[in-house]
Amino acid sequence: MADHQDLVETGNDLIDLISDVAKDQELVTAAVKEKIKQDMEMKECVKQMLNDLSVSEQNLGQKLLDTEDKRAQQVEELESLNDQLRKLTKMSQNKDSDIEFLQRELEKLKSSEQEIQMLEQEVEEGTTEIIPEAQHTARLYHNITKIKWEFETQPNILKGVHYGELAIPINIDTSKVSPCEVSNQLWALISTE
Incomplete structure (x- = not known):
């Protein structure tokens, strides 16, 4: 039991x-x-x-x-x-x-x-x-100069488009002209008005 x-x-x-x-x-x-x-x-x-x-x-x-x-x-x-x-x-x-x-x-x-x-x-x-600062600077320069640059070019080639009254392509070989001449060509695109 x-x-x-x-x-x-x-x-x-x-x-x-x-x-x-x-x-x-x-x-x-x-x-x-x-x-x-x-x-x-x-x-x-x-x-x-x-x-x-x-x-x-x-x-x-x-x-x-x-x-x-x-x-x-x-x-x-x-x-x-x-x-x-x-x-x-x-x-x-x-x-x-x-x-x-x-x-x-x-x-x-x-x-x-x-x-x-x-x-x-x-x-x-x-x-x-x-x-980024580089984008800001590029945008600021574009707003002032109305030039849009192409960055994927050869080192001695400046390419872009100036958007003034007419769109003017830019294609400058910096190895063939002086920096002063490059500057003069670019300033000639920008309106002084």
């Missing part, structure tokens, strides 16, 4: 052990499900952060381009006012009031240009990974 009692107790212990294992398995399954849920939430959070970062980079890049466009417009206005000032000075020394007005406008534009340069510098410092 004692063997039977031991067998019953062992059976009960086994049933309790199996029950505990089942409970532990349920707890482990719940913990795994919770971990998977947390991982999915973390992935969504990281995905949203990356999307937000991408939008911020695009906005910052657009702000830089807009600042460059505004600066180019201010430079054109500044050049225009300089031209007007020279013409008025030649026409009459008696128009002091007009000249003073233009000088004030010129100072405002210079001040605006300095502000734009400061903004541009701040934006540049914040976007050195977005727009």
Whole structure:
């Protein structure tokens, strides 16, 4: 009878052990499900952060381009006012009031240009990974000269297109002409108006 009692107790212990294992398995399954849920939430959070970062980079890049466009417009206005000032000075020394007005406008534009340069510098410092300095410089030269260069040429060949009133191709062999002559040919393309 004692063997039977031991067998019953062992059976009960086994049933309790199996029950505990089942409970532990349920707890482990719940913990795994919770971990998977947390991982999915973390992935969504990281995905949203990356999307937000991408939008911020695009906005910052657009702000830089807009600042460059505004600066180019201010430079054109500044050049225009300089031209007007020279013409008025030649026409009459008696128009002091007009000249003073233009000088004030010129100072405002210079001040605006300095502000734009400061903004541009701040934006540049914040976007050195977005727009490399060489691209920025090339874009700035293109905005001023209206020349678009081809960079995949032989070392002694200058190739590009000047987009003035008409598109004029540029093809200069620098080994055959002096740097001064190259400069003169390029400056001849740029309008002084």
